Amino acid sequence: SSGPAETMIGGLNEPQREAVLTTEGPVLMLAGAGTGKTAALTTRLAHLVRERLAWPSEILCVTFTNRAAREMRERVGHMIGPAVEGMPWLGTFHSVAAKMLRRHAELVGLQSNYTIIDTDDQLRLLKQLIVAENVDEKRFPAKQLAGCIDRWKNRGLNPGDLDAGENEAYANGKGRKFYQLYQDRLKAVNACDFGDLLLHMLNILRTHRDVLDQYQQRFKYVMVDEYQDTNQVQYLWLRLIAQGRQNICVVGDDDQSIYSWRGAEVANILRFEKDFPGAKVIKLEQNYRSTPQILAAASGLIDENTQRLGKTLWTTRHAGDKVRVIGVWDGPEEARRIGEDIERLEREGAPLDQIAILVRAQYQTREFEDRFISIGLKYRIVGGFRFYERAEIRDALAYLRVIAQPQDDLAFERIYNAPKRGLGAKALEALHTLARRQNIPMTRAAIEIADTDELPARPRNTFLALMRDFARWRDLSATEKPSDLLRTVMDECGYTDALQAEKSAEATGRLENLAELARAMEEYDTLGEFLEHVSLVMDNEKSADDEKVTIMTMHAAKGLEFDNVFLPGWEEGVFPSQRALDEGGLASLEEERRLAYVAITRARRKCTIVHAANRRIYGQWNSSIPSRFIAELPEEHVDSETTLSGGASLWRAQWSEHGDPFAEVARTQPSRIVTRGPGWQRAAAKEFDTKPKRVAESTRSAASFAAKPRGDISVGDRVFHEKFGYGAVAAQEGNKLEIDFEHSGRKRVIDSFVKPA
Numbered sequence: 001s002s003g004p005a006e007t008m009i010g011g012l013n014e015p016q017r018e019a020v021l022t023t024e025g026p027v028l029m030l031a032g033a034g035t036g037k038t039a040a041l042t043t044r045l046a047h048l049v050r051e052r053l054a055w056p057s058e059i060l061c062v063t064f065t066n067r068a069a070r071e072m073r074e075r076v077g078h079m080i081g082p083a084v085e086g087m088p089w090l091g092t093f094h095s096v097a098a099k100m101l102r103r104h105a106e107l108v109g110l111q112s113n114y115t116i117i118d119t120d121d122q123l124r125l126l127k128q129l130i131v132a133e134n135v136d137e138k139r140f141p142a143k144q145l146a147g148c149i150d151r152w153k154n155r156g157l158n159p160g161d162l163d164a165g166e167n168e169a170y171a172n173g174k175g176r177k178f179y180q181l182y183q184d185r186l187k188a189v190n191a192c193d194f195g196d197l198l199l200h201m202l203n204i205l206r207t208h209r210d211v212l213d214q215y216q217q218r219f220k221y222v223m224v225d226e227y228q229d230t231n232q233v234q235y236l237w238l239r240l241i242a243q244g245r246q247n248i249c250v251v252g253d254d255d256q257s258i259y260s261w262r263g264a265e266v267a268n269i270l271r272f273e274k275d276f277p278g279a280k281v282i283k284l285e286q287n288y289r290s291t292p293q294i295l296a297a298a299s300g301l302i303d304e305n306t307q308r309l310g311k312t313l314w315t316t317r318h319a320g321d322k323v324r325v326i327g328v329w330d331g332p333e334e335a336r337r338i339g340e341d342i343e344r345l346e347r348e349g350a351p352l353d354q355i356a357i358l359v360r361a362q363y364q365t366r367e368f369e370d371r372f373i374s375i376g377l378k379y380r381i382v383g384g385f386r387f388y389e390r391a392e393i394r395d396a397l398a399y400l401r402v403i404a405q406p407q408d409d410l411a412f413e414r415i416y417n418a419p420k421r422g423l424g425a426k427a428l429e430a431l432h433t434l435a436r437r438q439n440i441p442m443t444r445a446a447i448e449i450a451d452t453d454e455l456p457a458r459p460r461n462t463f464l465a466l467m468r469d470f471a472r473w474r475d476l477s478a479t480e481k482p483s484d485l486l487r488t489v490m491d492e493c494g495y496t497d498a499l500q501a502e503k504s505a506e507a508t509g510r511l512e513n514l515a516e517l518a519r520a521m522e523e524y525d526t527l528g529e530f531l532e533h534v535s536l537v538m539d540n541e542k543s544a545d546d547e548k549v550t551i552m553t554m555h556a557a558k559g560l561e562f563d564n565v566f567l568p569g570w571e572e573g574v575f576p577s578q579r580a581l582d583e584g585g586l587a588s589l590e591e592e593r594r595l596a597y598v599a600i601t602r603a604r605r606k607c608t609i610v611h612a613a614n615r616r617i618y619g620q621w622n623s624s625i626p627s628r629f630i631a632e633l634p635e636e637h638v639d640s641e642t643t644l645s646g647g648a649s650l651w652r653a654q655w656s657e658h659g660d661p662f663a664e665v666a667r668t669q670p671s672r673i674v675t676r677g678p679g680w681q682r683a684a685a686k687e688f689d690t691k692p693k694r695v696a697e698s699t700r701s702a703a704s705f706a707a708k709p710r711g712d713i714s715v716g717d718r719v720f721h722e723k724f725g726y727g728a729v730a731a732q733e734g735n736k737l738e739i740d741f742e743h744s745g746r747k748r749v750i751d752s753f754v755k756p757a
């Protein structure tokens with residue numbers, strides 16, 4: 001028969017065709033980037049259905065991201081038509097496992113309508129358990145426990161499987177206990193977390209032979225893309241299911257393993273031949289994606305890794321440009337340069353959706369977003385929020401908004417309890433009521449309510465202390481630079497500490513984002529100017545999907561391809577990341593190098609690497625060293641077209657021409673240089689201590705605004721209060737009343753809360 005699927009097979013090369021046609025028995029397709037692994041896997045899927053070797057519902061096909069699953073579904077759809085609708089088992093590990101677990105939930109003590117909780121719920125639950133067990137959550141944060149539990153689940157470990165070492169990982173030997181408590185609690189509320197989806201299914205398959213049989217029978221074929229990034233629990237789960245018929249085809253590239261921090265194990269590739277004896281190993285060597293120059297540069301780089309299987313890649317594609325390495329002066333120039341290049345590409349007819357900027361860390365997107373908005377270049381952030389939409393950035397902005405604009409209730413509601421300061425929904429509700437009745441902003445209500453009994457003493461005092469802080473910050477905003485103000489506020493309100501206590505990779509990312517926000521603010525002299533800038537930026541781009549430049553992390557770009565790829569920030573400490581350098585081990589550095597390999601091999605036609613000589617970090621200029629990965633690129637395939645040029649001597653020349661950037665800035669903008677040694681926070685705190693009077697005054701002035709008494713109530717009147725009941729007015733001062741309540745004694749309340757009785 002000949003149809004689209006056959007046409008597709010006809011277009012494949014010999015080893016790809018072999019992978020498609022070897023339908024029976026285990027197959028391991030191990031090949032470098034862009035060699036058509038995913039293309040072969042997709043065709044294989046279509047082939048199985050077209051040749052009626054299996055019904056669509058009898059094929060299990062796992063991809064790494066929902067996006068990859070969607071793309072595969074589309075492509076298979078082109079080849080087999082509507083039959084693709086009947087493929088419930090094409091998806092990510094999590095989506096497939098969740099579907100299975102629904103059918104067998106009762107076997108692990110859940111009902112089939114169990115809820116899958118998100119990270120927020122997970123943390124709240126863990127926190128409750130930690131508090132209930134009298135463990136100091138400050139010393140042993142819930143985030144840390146959550147990290148441990150995720151790791152255990154990724155490795156397929158139940159509480160009973162933890163060894164002594166693992167048990168020590170949280171709260172001096174309470175790891176197992178808390179893990180067990182957590183699992184029990186989840187069961188009690190008929191819920192599970194993401195990690196449980198796979199772990200529960202693994203447990204079920206291990207202990208219920210009949211269920212295992214059922215799936216081993218059902219799935220005539222099992223296929224996995226991006227196999228190098230499977231973790232232990234995924235691997236064990238797959239192995240059980242595929243063990244029956246042994247028709248399993250996995251494709252991967254050891255050089256693209258970039259998720260070991262999430263528990264992925266390259267060793268799973270090496271184990272495959274052992275677990276599935278007689279596996280056919282297929283190597284693909286022809287790269288269809290990139291120009292010879294891009295391919296050679298990437299291959300030369302990854303050759304530096306010692307821990308790899310090693311492979312050859314070649315292409316028949318026509319020669320293109322060499323990989324460009326551009327040195328620029330600083331971050332803003334980097335964004336300007338890339339913006340100009342993209343505009344030029346656009347003029348030459350390049351579609352914007354074939355252009356990508358791949359960054360190492362989320363915080364790097366900000367500089368590009370600001371630049372692109374100002375030149376009107378359309379962009380989209382994939383796999384993450386746009387910079388100003390991230391939670392921690394919104395929190396920080398909310399603080400600044402309340403400082404600039406005490407009437408900003410929305411901003412206040414966002415941060416009144418962020419970081420957690422023990423103020424609940426009830427406390428907020430009381431403020432709301434007061435604010436509404438008196439027609440005053442909530443920040444004012446927070447002060448007003450302090451001299452009343454409308455709330456218990458704790459929240460009242462907390463509100464008052466917070467408003468005192470705000471008053472102080474407001475004073476400070478008149479004199480401090482906005483960026484310094486931000487740092488002070490985030491430190492003093494406890495936000496920075498709370499993130500630091502989490503000790504998680506995610507929290508580190510949030511801290512980096514906040515540092516980046518401070519960096520963005522350096523350019524503004526007043527808080528008002530900065531906030532206006534942000535509101536303009538945030539309002540921009542709500543339009544649908546026209547063509548846009550893609551900005552995303554290198555991790556999120558796995559499996560994708562673009563004509564033009566820009567790779568900014570190739571400097572030591574940015575890429576390879578500071579964390580990888582700090583950990584120091586060969587393994588973490590080699591994982592960064594694999595990430596570099598993934599990044600370069602996303603490019604089809606042009607790849608541009610950029611590094612800046614200077615980065616501003618915490619208000620201070622730092623000169624940066626070009627990434628070692630640049631030096632590792634084979635010279636003959638690289639064009640160092642630079643404004644600064646790559647070599648150390650040219651850096652030096654540049655240095656003498658511009659002068660020490662630190663000195664230069666110090667001369668022209670003395671207020672911008674803030675040298676912060678380790679003691680700067682303490683120094684800052686001391687500075688506040690010297691002005692206690694001013695602080696007290698400003699708080700009082702905020703508190704004692706003239707509130708008129710209402711005309712219909714005076715001393716001696718009988719009144720009714722919703723919470724305290726009936727009573728007689730004993731004293732009246734402005735809008736505040738003291739009332740002797742019949743049941744609850746004397747209380748201070750606000751007159752809008754009572755009515756004449």
Ligand code: ATP
Nearest residue numbers: 011012013032033034035036037038039288289559
């Ligand atoms: P990665 O390792 O980055 O995931 P991959 O090995 O999965 O890469 P694919 O994405 O499948 O590679 O293919 C890379 C490009 O090569 C795609 O544009 C694909 O359409 C094209 N391609 C794959 N096989 C062939 C072929 N036999 N002939 C022509 N083009 C091909």
Ligand code: MG
Nearest residue numbers: 037038039559
């Ligand atoms: Mg692929």
